[in-house]
Amino acid sequence: MHRFAARLRARMPARSGSSRVDLWVMAGSGIATVLLTRWFLATAGYPKLGGGGLHIAHVLWGGLLLAAGLGITLTFHGRPARVAAAVAGGAGFGLFIDEVGKFVTERTDYFYRPAAGIIYLTFAALVVTLVRWREPGHRTQDDRTAEALRIALDGAGTGLTAQQRATALRLAEPGGRAVDDAVVALVEALPHRDSPWAGRRRAVAELARRLVTRPVVAVAVAGVYLLQVPPLVGAPIEAFAGDLRQTRELGASIAMVAAAAVAAALAVRAGFLLRADRHRALRLLRASVLVDLLAGQVFKFTALQFDATVGLGLSVLLLAVLTVELHRAPGAGAVPPGAG
Numbered sequence: 001m002h003r004f005a006a007r008l009r010a011r012m013p014a015r016s017g018s019s020r021v022d023l024w025v026m027a028g029s030g031i032a033t034v035l036l037t038r039w040f041l042a043t044a045g046y047p048k049l050g051g052g053g054l055h056i057a058h059v060l061w062g063g064l065l066l067a068a069g070l071g072i073t074l075t076f077h078g079r080p081a082r083v084a085a086a087v088a089g090g091a092g093f094g095l096f097i098d099e100v101g102k103f104v105t106e107r108t109d110y111f112y113r114p115a116a117g118i119i120y121l122t123f124a125a126l127v128v129t130l131v132r133w134r135e136p137g138h139r140t141q142d143d144r145t146a147e148a149l150r151i152a153l154d155g156a157g158t159g160l161t162a163q164q165r166a167t168a169l170r171l172a173e174p175g176g177r178a179v180d181d182a183v184v185a186l187v188e189a190l191p192h193r194d195s196p197w198a199g200r201r202r203a204v205a206e207l208a209r210r211l212v213t214r215p216v217v218a219v220a221v222a223g224v225y226l227l228q229v230p231p232l233v234g235a236p237i238e239a240f241a242g243d244l245r246q247t248r249e250l251g252a253s254i255a256m257v258a259a260a261a262v263a264a265a266l267a268v269r270a271g272f273l274l275r276a277d278r279h280r281a282l283r284l285l286r287a288s289v290l291v292d293l294l295a296g297q298v299f300k301f302t303a304l305q306f307d308a309t310v311g312l313g314l315s316v317l318l319l320a321v322l323t324v325e326l327h328r329a330p331g332a333g334a335v336p337p338g339a340g
Contacts, residue, residue, distance in 0.1 A: 018079070018150075020130060022086045027126050029090025034098050034119060038306050057102070062095030079154045097122055107261070117252070119304035120312075124294065141180070148172040150182050152190060159193030252302035259296030263288040279326070286322040289315055 021081050037058065041047075049056045069089030072081050097119050101112030113280040151164050165187060172183040248289070266288035273281040300311065 018082065022082050023126075023130055025083060025086040026090035026093070027123065028132065029087045030094035030097070031123055033091045033094025034123075035309065037095065037098050037304070049163030057099060058095050059099040059102075062092040062098075065089070065095065068092070077153055078157065113305065114252070114302045116305050117298045120301040121298050124297070128294070141176070144171040144173070145177075145180055145183055148180075148187065150187050152183065155190045155193065159191040160187065161193055165190075165192075207245065252299040256296060256299040256303055259291055259299060263291045263296060266291065282322055282326050286326065288317045289322065293319065 065088045069085040069087075069092060072085040072088065075081075099108050099110060100118050100122075101115035102108040104115070104118070148168040151160070151168040151171075156159075156162060168187045169184060172180045172187065259339050266284050268279040270284035270288065273284065293312075297312055297315070
């Protein structure tokens, strides 16, 4: 079995070191495209491009952008080309998935209400995959050399930053093989390039770190999140007694109430544990947010449509704050009671 796995790894192409970043760019471009498309169409009164019985749906423009992204990757080298391909491909996928309601209904209904939940679930699955993305546990020297060459190729026309050069030299490991020595010589021969955004990125990262590492921020964001729970639970229950029983969103609303109740129970339990076991309380509060993100939001988008976007942003912010706090909390490396 191990021999088969080794042979399979040997036949797989080397993974690009920038693949995770590029996929994040694609995901961000797709999400932004869906939101901008829905906003523009609603603002413009849902105009139609075409006439004489013809309607050019924007899924076709999505296909063109996907083809453009693929064409860029097959035609050009370097980091700018990959970023452009990720943006074009993400936008194309966003335009495609935005019309999913037409593909899952017999009447090709763009306004099919569960479509918003399907769109959210699609991007949520992509984001969860990227969050859990891990570099391969074992990288052969050929993989490392290929990555060093990719970095050198990115700097062939513009030069390398100090960080890029150091990374490429570490990957190539000079002195072992002739090909590695050649890669090292190529990397050292490329001119130096200053990164105009490096200082700004460090400043923004430091500001974000200082912000999210303050306990008061975690408490404030958690408080705002918990304030959403009573209206979230109460509104569908109140509507259930009235007109909601006659609508198609009854199932989604019931599921939304159930997810909110589970999230609220976890959050309340976390509140009682906060002083006695802060680390466990933070874990429970993060579990509460994950219930909302991975289950509740799907039904919120179905019932509330894209009005649920604001609440989604708050949940994502809270998840980020809690993740940072969990790494800072005393006992973060210890196994919590009952976790065995």
